[in-house]
Structures are given as C-alpha cells and as structure tokens.
Amino acid sequence: MFAAKPTNPAAALERLLVVMARLRDPEKGCPWDVKQTMQSLTRYTIEEAYEAVDAIERGAPEEIKDELGDLLFQIVFYAQVGKEQDSFDFTDIANAISDKMVRRHPHVFADRQTDESQLSTQWEAIKATEKTAQSNALLDSVPRGLPALMYAQKIQKKCATVGFDWPSVTPVADKVREEVAEIQAELDAPERDQQALEAEIGDALFAMVNLARHCNVDADAALRRASQKFARRFATVEAMAIGQKGSLTGHSLDELEQLWQQVKSQE
Known part of the structure; x- marks a missing residue:
C-alpha cells in the first residue's frame, strides 16, 4: 500500500x-x-x-x-x-469546519478589530445567525446526546444569553440547599416514591451544575477530578487493607473509614 x-x-x-x-x-x-x-x-x-x-x-x-x-x-x-x-466525504467535512472557523473568526480572517472581552459575544452572535435558518427555538442548537452534566451546563449558559439567569451566586447556592431539602423530604416520607426521589435528585444535580457555572467551574471536569481523587485514595486504602489482613473484605466499615481518613491526612 x-x-x-x-x-x-x-x-x-x-x-x-x-x-x-x-x-x-x-x-x-x-x-x-x-x-x-x-x-x-x-x-x-x-x-x-x-x-x-x-x-x-x-x-x-x-x-x-x-x-x-x-x-x-x-x-x-x-x-x-x-x-x-x-x-x-472527508473533503466535505474538512471544508465545512474550515469555512465555519473562518466565518466565526472575522477578527482573524477579515481584519475586523474586536476586543478580547467581546469575543464570546461575537461568537454567540455569529452562531445564532447560522442557526436562524434551522430553528427559532433557543435550545434546539444544544445536542441532547451530550453527557448529562455538559448538557445541563450548555442549556443553562444558552438561557443566560437571553437574561434567564440568576443575578448572582447567592440565590443559586440557596437553590441547591432547597433542592437538597426536598430530597430529604422524599427520604422522610412514610412511603418512598422512587420516581419522585429520582426527580428531586435530578433537580439537585441540575442546581449544582448551575452553581458550578456561576462559580466559573466546569461541572464535568470538576466531577471527573473528584472521581479520580476518590479512585486514587481508595486504591491506597485497598493496598493498606490488603497489607494488614490480606483482603478488603476482612475489614469492617469503621476500619476502612479509619484507613480512608489516614490516607486523606497523608495527602
């Protein structure tokens, strides 16, 4: 070949x-x-x-x-x-993205002077113009197949562009506490409604994503790093537990928690 x-x-x-x-x-x-x-x-x-x-x-x-x-x-x-x-074919794909990048960067390819602080606004305005012919619905341009955290963050950001957003981080944090309280209310109910509980947990997660956005934190990246940190710590706990008793299953929850706290303090 x-x-x-x-x-x-x-x-x-x-x-x-x-x-x-x-x-x-x-x-x-x-x-x-x-x-x-x-x-x-x-x-x-x-x-x-x-x-x-x-x-x-x-x-x-x-x-x-x-x-x-x-x-x-x-x-x-x-x-x-x-x-x-x-x-x-591949040529069509490459040309399509090249055309799009040239079109969305007039400050680079058309010698149009744009202040750095205005780049995001310019980008969204050009995207909005491109989408007008396809759909007038604001959120139709956000792919539903995105990972859940990313999808939530993108639709929140999109709504913020038309003013549908909290004015500061304080009410967002209050909303998180409110949603967590509603989860507790479902847990305390005489008979647990699993569907309602799922809905409340979903609302709380959505509120947390909104809090992350208002704090300039990427929710997906933050959760990934937190998960990686947990995995790293647990791997150390596992190694210590095996070193002590030959397996994880030989330890009680309290013993594993003590190892966990030991690993955290060492970090």
Whole structure:
C-alpha cells in the first residue's frame, strides 16, 4: 500500500483514507468494519473521546498520540460511510469546519478589530445567525446526546444569553440547599416514591451544575477530578487493607473509614 510511512500530513491522511476504504471493502474488507453504520459507531466515538481526555489529563504523550489517532479514525470512518451513501466525504467535512472557523473568526480572517472581552459575544452572535435558518427555538442548537452534566451546563449558559439567569451566586447556592431539602423530604416520607426521589435528585444535580457555572467551574471536569481523587485514595486504602489482613473484605466499615481518613491526612 505504501513503501514507507508518509512524512507529511497530507500524505499521512491520504494513507489513512485508503486504509479506511480497504477496511470497508465489501469483498476484501473486515466484516466488522463493513457492517458498521453511523448509528452503531457513536458509542465508540464517545469512548475514544473520553480515552483521549484521560490520556491528556495524565500527561502521557505516547498515549495521547494513540488516542487522538483513534479519535481521528472515527472521523475518517464516518467520512467513508458518508461517501458510500453519497452524502459527504472527508473533503466535505474538512471544508465545512474550515469555512465555519473562518466565518466565526472575522477578527482573524477579515481584519475586523474586536476586543478580547467581546469575543464570546461575537461568537454567540455569529452562531445564532447560522442557526436562524434551522430553528427559532433557543435550545434546539444544544445536542441532547451530550453527557448529562455538559448538557445541563450548555442549556443553562444558552438561557443566560437571553437574561434567564440568576443575578448572582447567592440565590443559586440557596437553590441547591432547597433542592437538597426536598430530597430529604422524599427520604422522610412514610412511603418512598422512587420516581419522585429520582426527580428531586435530578433537580439537585441540575442546581449544582448551575452553581458550578456561576462559580466559573466546569461541572464535568470538576466531577471527573473528584472521581479520580476518590479512585486514587481508595486504591491506597485497598493496598493498606490488603497489607494488614490480606483482603478488603476482612475489614469492617469503621476500619476502612479509619484507613480512608489516614490516607486523606497523608495527602
């Protein structure tokens, strides 16, 4: 296919496109790749995106390279499927994003002077103009398939652009406390209504995302880091517990809590 690895981006991309086309060949390709559809690929795209983020956050250059390659392969996969359906190909995808970036950066490509503080407003105004022909509903432009925390943050931010937002962080924090109290009320009810409890917990999570936004904190990133911190601490607790009694199950909850507090104090 290629005598040697290409040494320039254009040739490397062309090689990847040829590899993808071969994988999708109905007669000589890979059966798994051939049967994939855009719909079936979405779960893998999400997984690859998260694996790339994980490698980046861990600062592992070789893994970052591999994971970004996997993510690029997903784009090329969609491009090949689109080409087979006579819908679009990789060239269309690349041109579409290039056109969009040029259009949304007039201060770069059209020599229009824009103060840095106005860039976000300019970006949203241009996006709004682009979406007018598609839909007049404010939230229709926010993809519903986003991870839940990201989806909540994006629709809150979108509503804020038209003034539907709390004026400061104080009432947002009050709203969080209110939602937590409503969860407790459901827990204290004589008969637990699981559906109502789920709704109240959902409201509390939504309020927490709003609090994060008002504090200039990315809720998804904050939760991911908190989860990673928990996993790191628990791994240490597990190692200590195994060192003491050979397993985790040999410890009571109080003993594990003592190890947990010990790990926290050491950090």
